[in-house]
Amino acid sequence: MIDLHAVRRDTPACYRQVFLDSAGSSLPPVGVLDEVIGHLHREAEIGGYRAANERLDDLEAGYGVFAELLGCEPDEVAFTDSATRSWLSAFDAVPLAEGDRVLVTEAEYHSNAIALLRRAADTGATVEPVPSDSVGALDVQALREMLDERVKLVSLVHVPTNGGLVNPVLEVAAAAHEVGALVLLDACQSIGQLPVRADELGVDIISGTGRKWLRGPRGTGMLVVRRAALERLHPRMVDAGTWHAPDKISLRDDARVFELWETGVAERLGLIAAARYALRLGVDAIASAVTDRADRLRAGLSGVDGVTVRDLGERRCGIVTFTVDGVDAEHVRDTLVSKGITVTVSRRGSTVLDMTRRGLHEVVRASPHYFVDDEQLDACVAEVAALRS
């Protein structure tokens, strides 16, 4: 169980407002903030190289921390500057040629879709959405019918940016592997709120971010590439290697081949501190607390006349989306923000397949983390109800 008072004490800003945007950019625990700021000060005192050298052991330990969090080996972890950077560099390394197929979920995310369609145009590969089932999750039976040996990659969004749905992963990975396809899991909205373990889910590649549910700094991301998958990839945008002779190089042979040499060390240290914090609380305890908060918020909003909760799926998580009859999403957001309640708007352009299918243009997104208390959730429901009257 999460100790609500303790996690709230670690997050001083949560007393002053109702913060419901952990799916966007969450509030860091004080320890994360101290780590980042402390290192920036140290860089200012002795220069970035010496400051980094002082923390080499901690930076190295970070691979083990994320291996523990994400169910893999330390040499299967790479740090990047965003989830999209992670996703793009892995995707770019998947060999694709004319006639190859890539399957995606209807929850596919804007940044991934841009890269997918651009690469399809360049290579002659096709990008095909797998239909959703009656509750809105990826339809595993439909996936099975689409799979053949021309499918090189299944791009699976674990939790969409615009709803509380949790897509099945285990079943997708098993089916995809039967035809030899790689499975790339976009876990940007699940890492930090749900258990996401490569060993248990059976996926080949995982991309994630620091700033959302993990409560790390902006400008941080992580990538997991399982060893067997790495052998099938061809990383191109690389500087992680050795220049032996004027015309001779070799590349790193682990996941860190996807890292660039330069990085924000302060942010990296903050990210590692955020992961340690999550591990200390316990990922299962976090998941159950977040699900509780979201359930309470959904139940409250469902009871308000003229409010429609838009979350799909049987299994749900910490993202709560809704629309209010006759009030556009931006007005809902701005009004709530003016009352000290932070929510965001998710627009059609972020998830075009899903929003088009459902005929939606925008939804209000509220994403409570474990540090939000019941009173704050009820205050949000009350303010939404007030909008209607």
Ligand SMILES: *Cc1c(COP(=O)(O)O)cnc(C)c1O
């Ligand atoms: C936020 C998000 C991303 C991209 O994250 P960046 O931090 O912008 O790189 C990818 N996928 C999903 C589902 C997201 O919600």
